[in-house]
Amino acid sequence: MEDSVSIATRAAIKRAKRRKSPKVTRDDLLMGLFQAIARFDIVQIGPLTIDLEELGEAPGEASKDETDKTNKQKVAYSSDAVALFERAAHIARKDNSSKVELVHLLVAFAYVDSGLMAQLKEKYGLSSMEWRSALSKWQPVSLEKLEPSSKIGTGNKSAIEFKEKQFFSPDEAAEFLDVHTQTIRGYIRTGKLPALRLAGERALRIQREDLLALLEPYKPEEK
Amino acid sequence: MACYVAIRHLPGITPEVLTGAGLRAKSCADEMTEEGIPVRWLRSFFIPETEQTHCYFEAPSSDAVKELNERANIPFSEIHEVQELVPEAV
Numbered sequence: 534m535e536d537s538v539s540i541a542t543r544a545a546i547k548r549a550k551r552r553k554s555p556k557v558t559r560d561d562l563l564m565g566l567f568q569a570i571a572r573f574d575i576v577q578i579g580p581l582t583i584d585l586e587e588l589g590e591a592p593g594e595a596s597k598d599e600t601d602k603t604n605k606q607k608v609a610y611s612s613d614a615v616a617l618f619e620r621a622a623h624i625a626r627k628d629n630s631s632k633v634e635l636v637h638l639l640v641a642f643a644y645v646d647s648g649l650m651a652q653l654k655e656k657y658g659l660s661s662m663e664w665r666s667a668l669s670k671w672q673p674v675s676l677e678k679l680e681p682s683s684k685i686g687t688g689n690k691s692a693i694e695f696k697e698k699q700f701f702s703p704d705e706a707a708e709f710l711d712v713h714t715q716t717i718r719g720y721i722r723t724g725k726l727p728a729l730r731l732a733g734e735r736a737l738r739i740q741r742e743d744l745l746a747l748l749e750p751y752k753p754e755e756k
Numbered sequence: 757m758a759c760y761v762a763i764r765h766l767p768g769i770t771p772e773v774l775t776g777a778g779l780r781a782k783s784c785a786d787e788m789t790e791e792g793i794p795v796r797w798l799r800s801f802f803i804p805e806t807e808q809t810h811c812y813f814e815a816p817s818s819d820a821v822k823e824l825n826e827r828a829n830i831p832f833s834e835i836h837e838v839q840e841l842v843p844e845a846v
Binding site: 538539542543545546604605607608609610611612614615618619620621622623625626633715723724 | 770771772773775776777779780782783784786787791792796823826827828829842844
């Protein structure tokens, strides 16, 4: 399963491609973040309601282009976007988070005073403090809910579907344990996770028992 | 698929810069894979003493690794194909 930051960054790249720009800008990134958390094209952060439609991000147009896999235009992150990632990593560290979450990237925009963020600040009469304050209370909805229509890859299986399952493909196994497919493939490669090959085929299958055996009780470190 | 190392000399680099680069590399690798160039960031090692970072990728060619790093806007000085050796295999 793709995490929400991956969904947002991929949406940012797609937006740059749609604009036929060689650069993924800060605006692309902000819009990618919004697309990752929007429902019905509405972004709700605390008391703030941001309408993506009003910002000119027409949903129909977006989803059509985003499914266009033939777009091989090479786009690179701009220096502004690079600086924003670094600021988000700094914010995540101050927040005692081992990973950069979507909220850290959003908070990093508090200090941006140009482009789309400047428009938003003006339109909603937002100060940097109000933006950070809204985000400090923000609870993202669960991943199932924020699954945007543009999401790439396999659809999420419901818990019920998995309940009956005995054999999992690497993608399904990744979804089952809420890790990346590459993690599962890595475990298989190193022998940590036993896998079966369908006779004469390349496809791999993993048994439920073997997946569950990967989990062990967490023991807090003794100080 | 072949394995490559991108060597970077980044004096004064901070953990934030490394984290930001990692996030960008992941998204660009996913995008290139979708475009039909299957490239994957495997792992990176930072050597504080030499201020060098060695980043390992699985890719069809060194050009693919170069392109990934250009897209992610991460500077590099060299890219080489590497042979993987693991304790289990010797």
